[in-house]
Amino acid sequence: MNKPVAPEEFDYGPLYAAQKKVFPQKVSGRYRNVKWALMAVCLGIYYLLPFVRWNRGPGAPDQAVLVDLPNSRFYFFFIELWPQEVYFFTGLLILAALTLFLMNAVGGRVWCGYLCPQTVWTDLFFAVERLIEGDRRERMKKEAEGLTLQRFVELTMKHSIWLLIAWWTGGAWVLYFNDAPTLVRELVTFQAPTLAYIWIAILTATTYTLAGWMREQVCLYMCPWPRIQAALTDEWALNVTYKTDRGEQRTSLKKAAELRALGQPAGDCIDCHQCVNVCPVGIDIRNGLQMDCIQCGLCIDACDGVMTRIGRPTRLIGYDTDINIARRKAGKPEITRIIRPRTIVYTGLIAVVGAVMLYALLNRSLLDINVLHDRNPVAVRLSDGSIRNAYTVRLLNKRGAGRVVTLDVNGPVNATVHVVGMDAVSSGRPEIVLGRDQTTELRVLVTAPAAGNSEKSLPLVMRVTDAVHGDMASATDHFVAP
Amino acid sequence: MSDHEGEFDKATGKTTTGHSWDGIKELNTPLPRWWVMTFYLTIVWAIGYWVVYPTWPMIWGHSKGVAGYSSRADVAVDLANLEKIRGGKMAVLGAAPLAEIEKDPALLALGRARGRVVFGDNCAPCHGTGAAGAKGFPNLNDDDWLWGGTLEQIEKTIQFGARSAHAESHEGAMLAFGRDGMLKKPEIETVANYVRSLSRLPTAKGYDANIGQKLFADNCASCHGDAGKGNPDIGAPNLTDNIWLYGSDEATIVETITNGRSGVMPAWIGRLDLATIKALTVYVHSLGGGQ
Numbered sequence: 172m173n174k175p176v177a178p179e180e181f182d183y184g185p186l187y188a189a190q191k192k193v194f195p196q197k198v199s200g201r202y203r204n205v206k207w208a209l210m211a212v213c214l215g216i217y218y219l220l221p222f223v224r225w226n227r228g229p230g231a232p233d234q235a236v237l238v239d240l241p242n243s244r245f246y247f248f249f250i251e252l253w254p255q256e257v258y259f260f261t262g263l264l265i266l267a268a269l270t271l272f273l274m275n276a277v278g279g280r281v282w283c284g285y286l287c288p289q290t291v292w293t294d295l296f297f298a299v300e301r302l303i304e305g306d307r308r309e310r311m312k313k314e315a316e317g318l319t320l321q322r323f324v325e326l327t328m329k330h331s332i333w334l335l336i337a338w339w340t341g342g343a344w345v346l347y348f349n350d351a352p353t354l355v356r357e358l359v360t361f362q363a364p365t366l367a368y369i370w371i372a373i374l375t376a377t378t379y380t381l382a383g384w385m386r387e388q389v390c391l392y393m394c395p396w397p398r399i400q401a402a403l404t405d406e407w408a409l410n411v412t413y414k415t416d417r418g419e420q421r422t423s424l425k426k427a428a429e430l431r432a433l434g435q436p437a438g439d440c441i442d443c444h445q446c447v448n449v450c451p452v453g454i455d456i457r458n459g460l461q462m463d464c465i466q467c468g469l470c471i472d473a474c475d476g477v478m479t480r481i482g483r484p485t486r487l488i489g490y491d492t493d494i495n496i497a498r499r500k501a502g503k504p505e506i507t508r509i510i511r512p513r514t515i516v517y518t519g520l521i522a523v524v525g526a527v528m529l530y531a532l533l534n535r536s537l538l539d540i541n542v543l544h545d546r547n548p549v550a551v552r553l554s555d556g557s558i559r560n561a562y563t564v565r566l567l568n569k570r571g572a573g574r575v576v577t578l579d580v581n582g583p584v585n586a587t588v589h590v591v592g593m594d595a596v597s598s599g600r601p602e603i604v605l606g607r608d609q610t611t612e613l614r615v616l617v618t619a620p621a622a623g624n625s626e627k628s629l630p631l632v633m634r635v636t637d638a639v640h641g642d643m644a645s646a647t648d649h650f651v652a653p
Numbered sequence: 654m655s656d657h658e659g660e661f662d663k664a665t666g667k668t669t670t671g672h673s674w675d676g677i678k679e680l681n682t683p684l685p686r687w688w689v690m691t692f693y694l695t696i697v698w699a700i701g702y703w704v705v706y707p708t709w710p711m712i713w714g715h716s717k718g719v720a721g722y723s724s725r726a727d728v729a730v731d732l733a734n735l736e737k738i739r740g741g742k743m744a745v746l747g748a749a750p751l752a753e754i755e756k757d758p759a760l761l762a763l764g765r766a767r768g769r770v771v772f773g774d775n776c777a778p779c780h781g782t783g784a785a786g787a788k789g790f791p792n793l794n795d796d797d798w799l800w801g802g803t804l805e806q807i808e809k810t811i812q813f814g815a816r817s818a819h820a821e822s823h824e825g826a827m828l829a830f831g832r833d834g835m836l837k838k839p840e841i842e843t844v845a846n847y848v849r850s851l852s853r854l855p856t857a858k859g860y861d862a863n864i865g866q867k868l869f870a871d872n873c874a875s876c877h878g879d880a881g882k883g884n885p886d887i888g889a890p891n892l893t894d895n896i897w898l899y900g901s902d903e904a905t906i907v908e909t910i911t912n913g914r915s916g917v918m919p920a921w922i923g924r925l926d927l928a929t930i931k932a933l934t935v936y937v938h939s940l941g942g943g944q
Contacts, residue, residue: 545783546783547781547782547783547785548783548784548785548792548794551785551792551794551795551941551942552795552895552896553795553796553797553895553896553942554795554796554797554891554894554895554896555894555895556895559794559795559941561794561940561941591755591761591939591941592755592756592758592761592939611758612762614765614939614941616941
């Protein structure tokens with residue numbers, strides 16, 4: 172098994188490899204505890220966030236995080252976004268990608284091992300499976316024995332609990348799209364919209380399938396990140412590594428003791444396969460860094476347990492680099508570089524993108540104007556020879572309260588402005604009442620004498636001003652002669 | 654084909670079917686069980702479907718299914734619902750006085766939205782999609798109205814039309830002065846130049862303004878008024894402004910006087926309900942020219 176095989180002798184076997192079922196063994200230790208804690212935090216946030224309240228004043232929803240599709244608004248604590256501001260999500264995705272890159276540059280696939288929903292839910296499903304069917308050996312035995320009544324009962328229980336968790340996953344999902352307490356009441360009394368039940372069903376199906384059945388296959392065949400990650404990583408990133416310099420030559424505990432008694436070198440690895448047994452993706456970490464490894468650190472816990480029991484130093488498997496393996500072999504001290512150009516650049520980019528987004532968010536205008544010139548007819552000649560252009564003006568008030576704005580039109584000489592539905596005002600600056608958090612559409616007629624406005628097309632500026640709150644917005648268009 | 658006994662294939666770890674063509678053997682790879690089960694399930698499902706839903710064509714009609722489902726009934730229900738939703742709002746609009754509709758932003762928006770659609774379906778063929786009109790078909794965006802441009806006058810024109818078959822239609826026609834021998838050709842040319850002078854357009858050489866004025870007073874003033882300002886009660890256009898339904902050049906005016914004009918606007922009452930006509934009125938009025 173340890174003999175190197177020449178490539179031409181190697182039996183590559185069939186191109187298609189059927190899934191080998193993985194039976195991860197129970198393990199305890201530091202990384203397992205970290206994983207439990209992060210699972211609790213992630214699931215806690217996911218299930219409880221819709222119930223967090225955030226007061227936005229009367230008339231506005233008081234749910235902290237809400238995707239309000241019917242009214243096309245997105246709420247996130249103090250942030251409220253309109254559909255035309257989805258670019259903030261683009262920024263958020265860029266930030267997320269950069270953070271992923273930074274995590275990767277520092278500690279390898281931290282995301283995959285601890286935070287990815289696929290990992291979190293699969294871990295939970297494994298826990299359920301272990302609780303009902305027993306640990307690795309028992310599960311393998313039962314699987315080989317085939318269906319008995321007890322196994323049938325156990326399988327039914329397992330799948331029921333899986334489906335229940337999956338149902339709750341879908342149940343929490345829909346709460347982000349509607350007032351959570353109200354929707355929960357409606358769901359329980361079967362009065363919720365059909366769409367909510369459909370989405371719960373979809374999420375139930377995906378969760379049950381992905382976390383219960385597909386598991387590591389998702390990471391291996393569906394997820395692009397392992398491939399991208401492999402292209403992004405460098406030799407300084409800390410990865411879950413089997414320290415070959417310490418472990419090899421692996422041998423039995425007894426043989427190792429004999430060798431050491433003779434003063435000869437012996438590897439610490441006793442080939443106990445604990446690292447393989449606990450692995451949720453079913454690989455052997457001792458084969459080195461590989462794409463299948465999600466770097467969850469459970470093999471570290473397993474190996475540490477064994478090392479402690481046999482009285483050898485822990486961390487035969489640990490977060491390490493190939494550079495350190497080489498250095499130790501050469502008798503040089505270990506070296507770990509968290510701060511290096513790559514991490515500095517990522518951190519800098521995160522800071523820049525974050526700052527730009529924050530600036531944009533804090534300075535986003537709460538008042539906006541869109542002007543659309545009538546196309547047919549473009550211009551109208553009136554009976555006294557003057558020219559009239561009509562515009563559809565949309566005023567966007569993103570404030571949480573109503574306000575009054577004045578409309579100014581600049582461009583044509585001696586122009587008069589009339590807003591349909593409003594009495595003409597002597598000052599020529601119509602005052603418009605805008606409701607809270609909504610768009611107001613106006614039809615604005617601009618009339619100007621032919622004298623002085625004979626040019627085919629004059630630039631025209633429409634400006635709305637809220638003197639009370641100091642907001643201003645303007646849009647440019649044209650005043651066209653017939 | 655050789656024997657039908659499958660043999661073990663070392664490379665793939667599978668057995669063969671035993672079929673062999675020119676030494677090429679076939680691996681035994683049956684369809685996945687889930688696929689087969691799904692296939693059987695669809696058959697079972699289809700049988701259930703036959704029972705529940707209308708499925709089988711018969712010689713006359715088709716099998717109805719026990720659920721009594723009909724997509725036509727579904728459409729009818731949807732349409733009834735839509736009418737109910739619209740009816741509520743349109744009833745409010747229908748009951749409101751015209752002036753109030755323009756004062757209420759919600760009603761104005763509803764009237765304009767409904768009006769725009771109805772206009773596109775019914776009025777656009779003559780008046781154009783943007784109501785800009787064409788020769789002989791008035792531009793509804795300007796402030797010149799043959800039959801008056803107030804909300805009430807516009808509503809009346811839409812309801813009963815102009816020179817339409819409806820008893821309450823606007824009546825009044827431009828006479829064919831030339832064709833019917835009331836004016837001779839030189840007289841028509843003279844009065845045409847006089848009409849042009851009313852709206853400060855240049856006149857032809859050698860034209861006598863006094864004769865023109867006299868001819869106008871004798872023949873035209875009864876409808877168009879002494880000063881040529883027109884009369885909306887009989888649809889006589891104002892001849893002193895910048896807007897010409899058929900054109901302001903001398904030849905067109907001569908043609909108008911010679912052969913007369915009597916454009917027709919159909920009556921819409923009975924074809925559109927009153928609330929819809931109201932919405933249409935508000936829409937046309939809000940185009941900009943409404944008085």
